[in-house]
Amino acid sequence: MLTEPYKIKVVEPIKRTTRDERLKIIREAGFNLFNVPAEDIFIDLLTDSGTSAMSDAQWAGLMMGDEAYAGSKNYFHFEESVRSIFGYKNIIPTHQGRVAENLLFSVAVKPGNIVPNNIHFDTTRANVEHNQGVAMDCVIKEAYDARARLPFKGNMDTEKLRRVLSENKGKVPFVMLTITNNSGGGQPVSLENIRATRAVCKEFGLPLLFDACRFAENSWFIKEREPGQQSRSVREIAREVFSLGDGCTMSAKKDGLVNIGGFLALNDDKLAEECTNLLILVEGFPTYGGLAGRDLEAMARGLQEVLDEDYLTFRIHQVRDLGERLLEEDVPIVEPVGGHAVYLDALRFLPHIPQSQFPAQALAVALYVEAGIRSVEIGSLMFGKTENGREIYPELELVRLAVPRRVYTTTHIRYVAESVIELFRTKNEIRGMRLMHAAPVLRHFTAKMEPIGA
Numbered sequence: 001m002l003t004e005p006y007k008i009k010v011v012e013p014i015k016r017t018t019r020d021e022r023l024k025i026i027r028e029a030g031f032n033l034f035n036v037p038a039e040d041i042f043i044d045l046l047t048d049s050g051t052s053a054m055s056d057a058q059w060a061g062l063m064m065g066d067e068a069y070a071g072s073k074n075y076f077h078f079e080e081s082v083r084s085i086f087g088y089k090n091i092i093p094t095h096q097g098r099v100a101e102n103l104l105f106s107v108a109v110k111p112g113n114i115v116p117n118n119i120h121f122d123t124t125r126a127n128v129e130h131n132q133g134v135a136m137d138c139v140i141k142e143a144y145d146a147r148a149r150l151p152f153k154g155n156m157d158t159e160k161l162r163r164v165l166s167e168n169k170g171k172v173p174f175v176m177l178t179i180t181n182n183s184g185g186g187q188p189v190s191l192e193n194i195r196a197t198r199a200v201c202k203e204f205g206l207p208l209l210f211d212a213c214r215f216a217e218n219s220w221f222i223k224e225r226e227p228g229q230q231s232r233s234v235r236e237i238a239r240e241v242f243s244l245g246d247g248c249t250m251s252a253k254k255d256g257l258v259n260i261g262g263f264l265a266l267n268d269d270k271l272a273e274e275c276t277n278l279l280i281l282v283e284g285f286p287t288y289g290g291l292a293g294r295d296l297e298a299m300a301r302g303l304q305e306v307l308d309e310d311y312l313t314f315r316i317h318q319v320r321d322l323g324e325r326l327l328e329e330d331v332p333i334v335e336p337v338g339g340h341a342v343y344l345d346a347l348r349f350l351p352h353i354p355q356s357q358f359p360a361q362a363l364a365v366a367l368y369v370e371a372g373i374r375s376v377e378i379g380s381l382m383f384g385k386t387e388n389g390r391e392i393y394p395e396l397e398l399v400r401l402a403v404p405r406r407v408y409t410t411t412h413i414r415y416v417a418e419s420v421i422e423l424f425r426t427k428n429e430i431r432g433m434r435l436m437h438a439a440p441v442l443r444h445f446t447a448k449m450e451p452i453g454a
Helices: 019-030 056-062 073-086 097-108 122-130 158-167 191-203 217-224 235-242 271-280 293-305 309-328 359-371 410-425
Strands: 090-092 114-117 134-137 175-178 208-211 247-251 262-266 340-344 376-378 385-387 391-392 396-401 432-435 448-451
Touching: 019 359, 056 293, 073 090, 073 235, 073 262, 090 097, 090 271, 090 340, 097 122, 097 208, 097 262, 097 271, 114 158, 122 134, 122 391, 158 191, 175 191, 191 208, 191 235, 208 217, 217 309, 262 271, 309 340, 309 410, 359 376, 359 396, 359 410, 359 432, 385 396
Parallel strands: 114 134, 114 175, 175 208, 208 247
Antiparallel strands: 090 262, 247 262, 340 396, 376 396, 385 391, 432 448
């Protein structure tokens, strides 16, 4: 049996609430889990972003924060740490991955440009579209089949990518690849597919950039699942992955094991200079990028810690254990289980609720009301849109149970499994939702909803 490869030094109490209390809380929140105060959550699986528990070494690093405005010693340690893994020439710190995306797309994406990716996540897509570009998904078709058990369901469909590039010459500034593929169920991308994607990019003279926020987990899957990779270290695999690209955006709030931080890394000097100029305007000096020196130090250390294979083995198997417990009771999830989360398949979980009634959001709300567990909808609320007066729904309607790193014990994860299984037994009692208020961009963060029939 795998056990946590760490000891617990500090504990934080978590609040228990009654079902009636949770029902009142979710009503006041407009049936939007983003609006629920964290203190009213028992198990918080909303996101794995910025929710990690830092190590003793990271906490010690905070005490070594050099808060010089320019040239902080922590920046140089951070730069060294990033370059030792990713290898890119220009390292631009940011306070999170969203800013790295914004810098890149604001500079490189022009109106009418197309940015191909396996699948863009919500903020990536929003940043492309904010700059009047088109976010084009080119993932393999099996990614949209929740029951397809492929080892690398996050792979780019390189033939589709080639068609997109052929049909849009002069309109594509670069190609992106998200590792692991968050919107598609946390599924990894194979090294073979990365090489093939690189070859297509080279054919068309285009840079390949990674959304690298879960790079260590993706590298671990390559080591576990890809023929010929078992004898290599995760670090070696990661270095080869990034050697096939020209840069990356990174939210270190995932595989950087920190609560804040990120970066943009680029080999292109001109593009890096333009992004740096914008960074100075909106974030701060290039050697702190909106962060305190102590946060840069924590990030420098976390990026090294995440490559520890004992940690990664436990991390992947903790998430996998949750998924396997659900599959034993026929709970519909995205298969195989990905690296950072288990994704409930809301269309099969709640077949009586049409996509027009936001079944994934209804399921996420029900899980909170019944068990105090916060998850996140990745479906019609997050990715649905209106075109020419017609509603366009995403192919996947999911509820993501994102497991924070080094936070919850095996017992906590078993509680989550038992709660989801119990909810599945009473699924016919769950009602659909209607949208009452929505922002024009990233509406799922602030939307107000209500149950149909309420």
